[in-house]
Amino acid sequence: MKQKLQYKAGYVTIIGRPNCGKSTLTNSLLNFKLSIVTAKPQTTRHRILGIVSGDGYQIIFLDTPGLLDPKYKLQEVMLKTVQGAIADADLLLFMTEAQEDFFEKDMYFLNMGIHQQKPVILAINKIDLVEKSTLLPKIETYRKGYPFCEIIPISALQHDGLDRLRQVIVTYLPTSSPFYPEDMITQRPERFFVAEIIREKVFMKYGDEIPYSTSVHVEEFKERDQGKDYIRAAIYLERASQKAILIGKKGAALKEVGRLARADIEAFLDRPVFLELWVGVKEKWRRNESFLRESGYYD
Numbered sequence: 001m002k003q004k005l006q007y008k009a010g011y012v013t014i015i016g017r018p019n020c021g022k023s024t025l026t027n028s029l030l031n032f033k034l035s036i037v038t039a040k041p042q043t044t045r046h047r048i049l050g051i052v053s054g055d056g057y058q059i060i061f062l063d064t065p066g067l068l069d070p071k072y073k074l075q076e077v078m079l080k081t082v083q084g085a086i087a088d089a090d091l092l093l094f095m096t097e098a099q100e101d102f103f104e105k106d107m108y109f110l111n112m113g114i115h116q117q118k119p120v121i122l123a124i125n126k127i128d129l130v131e132k133s134t135l136l137p138k139i140e141t142y143r144k145g146y147p148f149c150e151i152i153p154i155s156a157l158q159h160d161g162l163d164r165l166r167q168v169i170v171t172y173l174p175t176s177s178p179f180y181p182e183d184m185i186t187q188r189p190e191r192f193f194v195a196e197i198i199r200e201k202v203f204m205k206y207g208d209e210i211p212y213s214t215s216v217h218v219e220e221f222k223e224r225d226q227g228k229d230y231i232r233a234a235i236y237l238e239r240a241s242q243k244a245i246l247i248g249k250k251g252a253a254l255k256e257v258g259r260l261a262r263a264d265i266e267a268f269l270d271r272p273v274f275l276e277l278w279v280g281v282k283e284k285w286r287r288n289e290s291f292l293r294e295s296g297y298y299d
């Protein structure tokens with residue numbers, strides 16, 4: 001007798017060092033740009049949920065900030081975010097990079113108990129950057145280092161190996177009915193993504209400490225039946241001296257951030273917007289617990 005296939009659903013938390021490609025993978029699996037991606041480490045600050053519904057399954061991915069030893073309050077909160085996301089997970093997807101040797105560092109986090117006794121799949125990302133022959137020894141090293149339930153080489157950027165990854169993930173999910181409507185892709189409100197898109201442009205445009213000292217807040221978001229939606233956002237920096245750099249000569253640099261952000265926000269929302277940006281200073285906000293709390297970094 002043919003057995004009826006049971007629906008599977010569960011939470012998969014993606015963890016790994018900064019810059020290994022967690023957000024790129026989340027976006028590729030969703031076929032939607034949900035998480036911001038930049039070439040700089042520590043881009044993601046919050047936990048972001050991406051829902052993939054398929055035939056008989058629903059995988060809820062949690063993209064998390066990169067794993068690192070915290071040096072100030074914001075990073076401490078980021079690590080707590082990761083730990084919270086791990087606690088919620090049915091399965092962990094640990095990511096590393098094919099072209100770099102992060103074995104010792106990866107083992108440090110795994111042996112720290114970060115996995116909380118959950119099954120862990122290892123995804124070796126960025127295989128587009130290496131010769132195939134270098135993969136086998138790497139897989140062997142990781143296999144000996146930790147009892148991963150599966151090791152899967154992928155390229156998140158080029159969508160290589162992702163079908164297999166999805167299939168393997170589903171086999172490890174519990175039998176359950178879906179947690180979210182099947183057409184839903186995330187739980188965060190639009191204004192969260194608007195702030196993230198602006199932050200991405202700051203990460204891409206400025207060097208040194210400016211991106212890390214930036215916190216973006218959407219202060220007003222008015223949807224209008226007629227005319228464009230109105231969005232006013234504040235970009236907070238840590239020091240007054242950073243303000244002049246962000247704004248640039250005659251406001252040119254800030255204008256460019258606004259122009260790039262508006263184009264992406266319109267693509268994300270699928271409607272035209274009027275975007276107003278202003279720049280403020282919150283001294284040392286990264287170390288300021290109440291500011292972090294008010295700004296949703298604990299969510």
Ligand SMILES: Nc1nc2c(ncn2[C@@H]2O[C@H](COP(=O)(O)OP(=O)(O)OP(=O)(O)O)[C@@H](O)[C@H]2O)c(=O)[nH]1
Pocket residue numbers: 016017018019020021022023024025036037038039040041042043044045064065066067125126127128129154155156157158
């Ligand atoms: N060549 C190549 N580059 C990739 C791949 N996946 C991600 N990248 C690049 O790696 C960089 C970091 O990617 P992210 O997705 O932001 O990495 P992350 O792990 O989310 O980083 P944090 O949020 O800072 O922890 C970006 O420049 C990506 O384009 C891949 O499969 N191949």
Ligand SMILES: [Mg+2]
Pocket residue numbers: 022023024035036037043044064065066
């Ligand atoms: Mg990220």
